[in-house]
Amino acid sequence: MNEESKNSEKFILEFEHIRKDDIALVGGKNASLGELIHTLKPYGINVPDGFAITSLAYWEFIYSNKLKEPIKKILEQLDTTNFTNLETVSNTIRELIRESKIPDEITKLVKLSYFNLCNKYGRNCDVAVRSSATAEDLPTASFAGQHDSYLNVHGDAGILNAVIHCYASLFSERAIKYRYDKGFDLFNIAQSVGVQKMVRSDMECSGVCFTIDPDTGFSDIIHIAGSWGLGENIVKGNVNPDEFLVFKKTFLQGKEAIIKRKLGSKEKTMVYADNVNSKPEHNIVNVETNKENREIFVLEDEEINQLAEWAILIEKQYGCPMDIEWAKDGLTNELFIVQARPETTHQGIKPFIHKVYKIKDKKPKLTTGIAVGNKIAFGKARILLSSSESLKLQTGEILVTDITNPDWDVVLKRSAGIITNKGGRTSHASIVARELGVPAIVGTNDATSKIKDGQLITISCAEGQTGFVYDGQLSWEEKEYDLRNIKMPRTGVMLIVADPDKAFQLSFYPNSGVGLMRLEFVISNSIQIHPMALAKFDSIKNKKTKEKIEELTFQYEDKKEYFIDNLSQAVATIAAAFYPKDVIVRMSDFKTNEYANLIGGDEFEPKEENPMIGFRGASRYYNDRYKEGFRLECEAMKKVRDTMGLTNVKLMIPFCRTVDEAKNVIKQMEEFGLKRGENGLEIYMMVEIPSNVILAEHFSKYFDGFSIGSNDLTQLTLGIDRDSSIISPLFDERNEAAKEMVASVIQKAKKAGIKIGLCGQAPSDFPEYAGFLVKLGIDSISFNPDALLNGIKNINDAEKLKFSSEKIISA
Numbered sequence: 001m002n003e004e005s006k007n008s009e010k011f012i013l014e015f016e017h018i019r020k021d022d023i024a025l026v027g028g029k030n031a032s033l034g035e036l037i038h039t040l041k042p043y044g045i046n047v048p049d050g051f052a053i054t055s056l057a058y059w060e061f062i063y064s065n066k067l068k069e070p071i072k073k074i075l076e077q078l079d080t081t082n083f084t085n086l087e088t089v090s091n092t093i094r095e096l097i098r099e100s101k102i103p104d105e106i107t108k109l110v111k112l113s114y115f116n117l118c119n120k121y122g123r124n125c126d127v128a129v130r131s132s133a134t135a136e137d138l139p140t141a142s143f144a145g146q147h148d149s150y151l152n153v154h155g156d157a158g159i160l161n162a163v164i165h166c167y168a169s170l171f172s173e174r175a176i177k178y179r180y181d182k183g184f185d186l187f188n189i190a191q192s193v194g195v196q197k198m199v200r201s202d203m204e205c206s207g208v209c210f211t212i213d214p215d216t217g218f219s220d221i222i223h224i225a226g227s228w229g230l231g232e233n234i235v236k237g238n239v240n241p242d243e244f245l246v247f248k249k250t251f252l253q254g255k256e257a258i259i260k261r262k263l264g265s266k267e268k269t270m271v272y273a274d275n276v277n278s279k280p281e282h283n284i285v286n287v288e289t290n291k292e293n294r295e296i297f298v299l300e301d302e303e304i305n306q307l308a309e310w311a312i313l314i315e316k317q318y319g320c321p322m323d324i325e326w327a328k329d330g331l332t333n334e335l336f337i338v339q340a341r342p343e344t345t346h347q348g349i350k351p352f353i354h355k356v357y358k359i360k361d362k363k364p365k366l367t368t369g370i371a372v373g374n375k376i377a378f379g380k381a382r383i384l385l386s387s388s389e390s391l392k393l394q395t396g397e398i399l400v401t402d403i404t405n406p407d408w409d410v411v412l413k414r415s416a417g418i419i420t421n422k423g424g425r426t427s428h429a430s431i432v433a434r435e436l437g438v439p440a441i442v443g444t445n446d447a448t449s450k451i452k453d454g455q456l457i458t459i460s461c462a463e464g465q466t467g468f469v470y471d472g473q474l475s476w477e478e479k480e481y482d483l484r485n486i487k488m489p490r491t492g493v494m495l496i497v498a499d500p501d502k503a504f505q506l507s508f509y510p511n512s513g514v515g516l517m518r519l520e521f522v523i524s525n526s527i528q529i530h531p532m533a534l535a536k537f538d539s540i541k542n543k544k545t546k547e548k549i550e551e552l553t554f555q556y557e558d559k560k561e562y563f564i565d566n567l568s569q570a571v572a573t574i575a576a577a578f579y580p581k582d583v584i585v586r587m588s589d590f591k592t593n594e595y596a597n598l599i600g601g602d603e604f605e606p607k608e609e610n611p612m613i614g615f616r617g618a619s620r621y622y623n624d625r626y627k628e629g630f631r632l633e634c635e636a637m638k639k640v641r642d643t644m645g646l647t648n649v650k651l652m653i654p655f656c657r658t659v660d661e662a663k664n665v666i667k668q669m670e671e672f673g674l675k676r677g678e679n680g681l682e683i684y685m686m687v688e689i690p691s692n693v694i695l696a697e698h699f700s701k702y703f704d705g706f707s708i709g710s711n712d713l714t715q716l717t718l719g720i721d722r723d724s725s726i727i728s729p730l731f732d733e734r735n736e737a738a739k740e741m742v743a744s745v746i747q748k749a750k751k752a753g754i755k756i757g758l759c760g761q762a763p764s765d766f767p768e769y770a771g772f773l774v775k776l777g778i779d780s781i782s783f784n785p786d787a788l789l790n791g792i793k794n795i796n797d798a799e800k801l802k803f804s805s806e807k808i809i810s811a
Contacts (some may be wrong), residue, residue: 203330617655
């Protein structure tokens with residue numbers, strides 16, 4: 001090998017010759033790209049080609065320009081207590097680097113490699129020039145966003161200029177502070193630079209893909225986010241992107257595994273600038289996204305599935321959760337993977353330590369947005385218009401701003417919470433908040449106008465995926481549990497779940513599945529429209545109602561599909577979170593006054609004197625007043641089970657008054673595509689009416705299991721209207737008559753050979769009630785999440801007593 005070839009390999013490496021173990025030579029980013037091209041290209045994963053300017057070239061640059069001693073002396077002057085001179089230190093070093101010259105030998109090799117790349121893709125091709133530090137994309141430190149990258153770079157001079165800017169970014173304020181915080185040497189980290197063919201996503205779309213839920217660490221989900229144009233907008237949090245969730249387990253079974261689609265506003269589109277100049281950061285510009293593009297998804301289902309397939313392959317190759325960047329080329333319509341790195345947020349987290357936050361009171365809401373994390377924080381709001389105002393933010397205050405980028409990292413470390421107008425779950429603010437362990441609410445749109453500078457506020461991320469900013473200080477409780485110390489009883493312990501946004505988080509609780517998922521929460525919060533108003537849209541008389549429905553369903557020509565899609569995605573999210581454990585979904589059980597409050601509901605609901613015992617539950621499903629609405633519910637459930645493959649979903653019928661009604665409902669469900677026993681479908685019945693208990697043997701012929709609704713059963717046994725405050729003190733599930741009903745139906749279910757459970761508060765509140773159920777041999781008890789751990793304790797104590805007694809008797 002001649003000297004020129006040796007130097008070429010010393011200073012330049014083509015991506016195809018790089019492996020993931022070459023971090024010391026080419027940095028984490030380039031090592032990962034080389035690994036992707038070498039290992040996964042045979043599987044059809046598209047990765048744009050390019051080359052790496054090695055860390056040896058960086059040191060050659062430093063030594064040939066005699067920069068080592070000056071840089072080290074400047075770094076020695078850094079105030080590492082308060083970092084008062086961080087900006088001065090950074091600017092001085094970066095100026096030294098920008099005034100220096102890349103050695104002629106390296107310049108020649110860069111030009112040659114660029115020439116070869118252009119021959120492959122086209123003359124004077126556009127490239128991305130990316131920093132790739134030798135301590136970057138490690139499992140314990142991502143360095144994400146700490147160093148600069150430049151897009152739409154053209155020509156030899158443009159590349160060499162961008163390389164020097166990448167070298168200088170090694171000493172930006174944020175990069176110096178990040179290295180100090182992570183315990184890295186401030187000087188002895190080298191900068192490799194990757195030169196990669198641009199994907200023309202400026203003409204299409206781009207985004208990120210996590211092989212783990214970025215908020216909770218739930219590992220069976222692929223989270224894809226995307227927006228129009230170049231990917232910097234998502235990475236920097238400039239836009240609220242589209243989001244898609246793919247469930248890995250059913251995806252690998254060949255099912256339709258996209259369990260959630262969420263349309264983002266995608267306000268900006270990053271495109272090529274008309275004129276490329278000496279400042280590489282000016283080669284791209286942001287423009288307003290047109291209305292048409294804001295109202296459609298950036299990816300088709302086929303493309304979402306393609307990215308999911310690639311993500312699973314990449315995760316398997318690396319053996320850990322991955323943070324991936326993707327782009328779609330507007331010239332060829334091909335998808336590409338442009339970066340992949342280990343996901344670092346959940347590395348080292350102890351999943352057995354669980355902390356629960358719960359708001360105890362409420363005050364006026366100032367604004368809402370996307371919740372990041374599950375914590376609550378209180379503090380003084382500090383509105384900053386740019387990172388240059390960082391000194392205004394005192395430790396423990398809550399930062400309120402339009403948007404953040406890596407320049408804000410030094411500021412964010414002092415904050416007790418973060419609120420931004422812009423950004424999504426994968427924005428810069430979201431990523432940093434997770435790393436810092438502080439709550440963040442992003443994408444509020446109006447935080448800087450609704451919150452006053454200096455105002456005392458509470459931010460809550462403990463109420464699902466929507467984050468709330470409250471005026472003043474609220475009280476809340478924090479409980480920490482070591483899940484290793486929780487012994488599961490023989491009796492099934494299940495959860496009562498309503499909000500799909502909490503499903504992944506709740507899946508980490510000790511449980512045997514979901515004993516009750518109420519559809520009402522989804523219909524009232526996400527869908528908002530009365531099912532019959534969608535089924536009979538053309539017949540709606542109220543003009544304003546029709547306009548409101550049009551506004552909510554603008555993506556759907558067939559309004560019925562709006563209901564089916566939204567309901568199926570909500571149920572699928574919960575079913576995926578607990579898969580393959582049972583998730584028992586109760587078909588809708590609104591009362592007429594509650595249904596009437598939905599959009600369009602007043603045109604389809606009768607007025608009743610006592611809705612509690614009126615037109616509700618099973619009676620609606622085969623009645624012409626609601627039958628077409630029930631059809632939509634059934635079609636959504638069929639989609640979840642048969643199309644998405646989530647056969648762990650079981651269905652439950654509420655408030656079924658007579659055996660004939662049971663026959664009618666089962667027949668109606670079969671007509672709508674849900675045949676009991678087909679594809680393993682089980683249908684349960686709520687036991688909440690005395691007739692259900694008295695005729696339990698007859699009802700058992702039509703259902704696979706019972707679930708006791710102790711609240712309704714108690715009120716109907718005692719003749720108490722729970723809505724009446726006058727007689728409500730008489731309501732007590734421990735009343736002997738109510739307990740007799742419970743005991744009777746458990747015994748009858750056992751005799752009939754079908755499962756039986758109970759949903760209610762009493763077993764967690766009253767140890768003796770848990771003992772009563774355990775003694776009768778109930779199969780499962782379902783609890784609200786905040787009552788689960790206490791319920792488990794009560795059941796364990798009851799089982800210990802029961803089985804010790806049985807031993808004594810047998811002896």
